Amino acid sequence: MSFSNQxxxxxxxxxxxxxxxxxxxxxxxxxxFKPKKLTKKAYLLNKGEVSNHMRFVAEGCLxxxxxxxxxxxxxxxxxxxxxxxxxxxxYLTRKPATxxxxxxxxxxxLQIHRDTLEKLYNRVPxxxxxxxxxxxxxxxALQERHLDKMSLTAKDRYENFxxxxxxxxxxxxxxxxxxxxxxxxxxxSAMRKKE
Amino acid sequence: MSFSNQxxxxxxxxxxxxxxxxxxxxxxxxxxFKPKKLTKKAYLLNKGEVSNHMRFVAEGCLxxxxxxxxxxxxxxxxxxxxxxxxxxxxYLTRKPATxxxxxxxxxxxLQIHRDTLEKLYNRVPxxxxxxxxxxxxxxxALQERHLDKMSLTAKDRYENFxxxxxxxxxxxxxxxxxxxxxxxxxxxSAMRKKE
DNA sequence: GTACGATCTTAAGATACCTTAATTTTTTTT
DNA sequence: AAAAAAAATTAAGGTATCTTAAGATCGTAC
Numbered sequence: 001m002s003f004s005n006q007x008x009x010x011x012x013x014x015x016x017x018x019x020x021x022x023x024x025x026x027x028x029x030x031x032x033f034k035p036k037k038l039t040k041k042a043y044l045l046n047k048g049e050v051s052n053h054m055r056f057v058a059e060g061c062l063x064x065x066x067x068x069x070x071x072x073x074x075x076x077x078x079x080x081x082x083x084x085x086x087x088x089x090x091y092l093t094r095k096p097a098t099x100x101x102x103x104x105x106x107x108x109x110l111q112i113h114r115d116t117l118e119k120l121y122n123r124v125p126x127x128x129x130x131x132x133x134x135x136x137x138x139x140x141a142l143q144e145r146h147l148d149k150m151s152l153t154a155k156d157r158y159e160n161f162x163x164x165x166x167x168x169x170x171x172x173x174x175x176x177x178x179x180x181x182x183x184x185x186x187x188x189s190a191m192r193k194k195e
Numbered sequence: 196m197s198f199s200n201q202x203x204x205x206x207x208x209x210x211x212x213x214x215x216x217x218x219x220x221x222x223x224x225x226x227x228f229k230p231k232k233l234t235k236k237a238y239l240l241n242k243g244e245v246s247n248h249m250r251f252v253a254e255g256c257l258x259x260x261x262x263x264x265x266x267x268x269x270x271x272x273x274x275x276x277x278x279x280x281x282x283x284x285x286y287l288t289r290k291p292a293t294x295x296x297x298x299x300x301x302x303x304x305l306q307i308h309r310d311t312l313e314k315l316y317n318r319v320p321x322x323x324x325x326x327x328x329x330x331x332x333x334x335x336a337l338q339e340r341h342l343d344k345m346s347l348t349a350k351d352r353y354e355n356f357x358x359x360x361x362x363x364x365x366x367x368x369x370x371x372x373x374x375x376x377x378x379x380x381x382x383x384s385a386m387r388k389k390e
Numbered sequence: 391g392t393a394c395g396a397t398c399t400t401a402a403g404a405t406a407c408c409t410t411a412a413t414t415t416t417t418t419t420t
Numbered sequence: 421a422a423a424a425a426a427a428a429t430t431a432a433g434g435t436a437t438c439t440t441a442a443g444a445t446c447g448t449a450c
Contacts, residue, residue, distance in 0.1 A: 068346035076338065089335045121324070128323050129316070135330035140284045142334065143271065146341050150377050151263035154407075173427060182345045187407055189429050349437075368397060382437055384399050 007035055007058035007108050010082055014056070018133050019126040029124055032117070033110040038062075038103035044085070045101040051090040053111035054131075057083050060107025061171040065179070066099045075180040078104075078168050084134065085109070104172050154183045155191055202230055202253035202303050205277055209251065213328050214321040224319055227312070228305040233257075233298035239280070240296040246285040248306035252278050255302025256366040260374070261294045270375040273299075273363050279329065280304070299367050349378045350386055 008030055015021060021029065033056065038044060044062060045051050057079045064085055065075045076099060079085035090097035091114065112120075121128045148157055158181055162169055169177065175185035203225055210216060216224065228251065233239060239257060240246050252274045259280055260270045271294060274280035285292035286309065307315075316323045343352055353376055357364055364372065370380035 066342060066346075068342075070346075072346065074342060074345045076342070088331065089338070092331055092335065125320055125323070128320070128327055132323055132327040132330060135327060135334055136283065136287055139330055139334045139337065140287065142337050142341065143284070146337065146344070147261060147269060147271070149341070149344055150269045151261075151265075151267070175427065184408060185428070186409085186430085190407095190431095193429080370397065379438060380398075381400085381439085385401095385437095388399080 007110060008033075010058050011056050011110050014082060015130060019130045021124065021126045025124045025126070029120060029127060032120060033112045036109050036111055038107045038109065040103055040106050042103045043100060044103065044109060045087055045090075045097055045099070047098060047100050048096045049090075050094055051087045051097050052094075052114050053086075054091065054114070054117055055084060055086050055101075055109045055111045057081055057085055058108045058110050060103060061105040061168070062101060062103050062107055062109070063172070063176060064099050064101045073179050074182075075176055078165070078172060078176075078180065080168055080171065104176070149182055154181060154187065157181050158188065158191060202305060203228075205253050206251050206305050209277060210325060214325045216319065216321045220319045220321070224315060224322060227315060228307045231304050231306055233302045233304065235298055235301050237298045238295060239298065239304060240282055240285075240292055240294070242293060242295050243291045244285075245289055246282045246292050247289075247309050248281075249286065249309070249312060250279060250281050250296075250304045250306045252276055252280055253303045253305050255298060256300040256363070257296060257298050257302055257304070258367070258371060259294050259296045268374050269377075270371055273360070273367060273371075273375065275363055275366065279333075299371070344377055349376060349382065352376050353383065353386060 011033060012026065012030060015026070015029065035058070036044070038060070044055065045064075047067070059081055062079045062085050063075050064077045064079070064087065065073050067073060077083075077085060085101055087097040087099040087101065089095070090099075117127075148160065152160070158177075161177065161181060174188060178185040178188040181188070206228060207221065207225060210221070210224065230253070231239070233255070239250065240259075242262070254276055257274045257280050258270050259272045259274070259282065260268050262268060272278075272280060280296055282292040282294040282296065284290070285294075312322075343355065347355070353372075356372065356376060369383060373380040373383040376383070
């Protein structure tokens with residue numbers, strides 16, 4: 001496939017927005033990512049499987065979630081175009097995934113195998129930097145979300161969400177937003193009514 | 196100061212447990228960290244200051260926390276020997292810190308300035324890898340904590356905390372554990388009574 | 391060793407959010 | 421277009437956790 005197509009353009013954009021990569025290294029990196037199409041509701045990763053790829057969302061929308069002891073879903077992350085989605089714990093430890101990753105809309109992801117990536121790190125040092133910065137950013141974003149859960153009411157979190165992720169709000173059912181916010185769909189519905 | 200002392204040994208141990216660093220590079224890295232002693236209750240970082248260092252706890256115990264709109268404290272992280280503590284958001288963006296970092300016990304930290312570290316990354320590639328792995332691990336740990344907050348009762352979280360951080364429990368007052376768990380000290384006290 | 395500040399406890403009343411279950415609305419499938 | 425499935429709403433009753441405020445301990449400084 002051609003690397004000039006839309007899916008790869010998003011990936012190239014993401015890479016080059018954070019680090020400088022010489023042209024020949026960039027095409028080496030890009031060509032190591034393989035596209036995967038997902039129908040709506042298809043699973044990219046099931047609980048129990050080992051996650052062996054880093055995954056970039058080129059198109060569509062996915063979610064990662066876990067089931068708690070009561071069988072309730074908890075959404076960890078949505079992923080739309082330009083985001084990375086995974087069960088990082090599984091990817092890093094090679095242990096069975098504790099989360100699911102599922103397409104909410106028909107989606108395309110670009111994925112690279114762990115072995116390929118580890119080798120690439122040695123040939124393309126910027127790539128190591130890229131992921132370091134990515135993880136740093138992911139960490140601070142998650143920290144902020146955690147603090148929001150600690151200090152804000154459900155209403156405030158919902159308003160923040162709508163302001164911050166207007167694009168995601170369009171693509172996912174309301175009960176998943178409730179799950180992401182850590183409340184029940186019924187309570188979210190009641191909150192919306194009061195507005 | 197000598198790098199064979201206890202404080203530096205912990206840092207060397209942390210570095211070499213994750214990446215291989217040639218001897219001469221290692222001493223270059225180590226010598227870039229400067230020790231800083233803190234009395235009990237001293238602030239390593241105040242809200243509003245820019246965090247310019249990465250900080251490794253060699254000895255003692257610290258906490259990072261933020262104040263919400265109601266003036267309530269929320270503890271993000273405890274740091275005992277072997278942990279890294281910071282307001283990462285401030286360090287990465289060079290914007291004023293939104294959190295405080297304070298010593299709970301008399302403590303020693305080893306810190307490296309951002310400029311020094313950025314330069315070192317180019318001479319010691321393993322260091323880039325070290326922090327990538329550190330952030331990956333920090334991210335998954337924080338994710339787990341977030342999910343615990345979403346899916347477990349305060350009682351379960353408290354029991355998990357005691358099992359996981361017996362050493363921290365000894366060093367910090369109970370009301371800070373409550374803050375870390377996201378509950379009030381009164382409620383923690385009531386929970387303990389029921390046991 | 392006394393005294394003061396910091397921490398912990400107790401208890402009563404309040405509230406944000408949950409549970410259940412039934413109904414309506416929207417979306418998808420045939 | 422009808423039928424089926426998925427998602428959203430409504431409402432009543434329940435509970436985990438908070439708020440306030442007072443009193444009891446503990447720790448540390450003088």
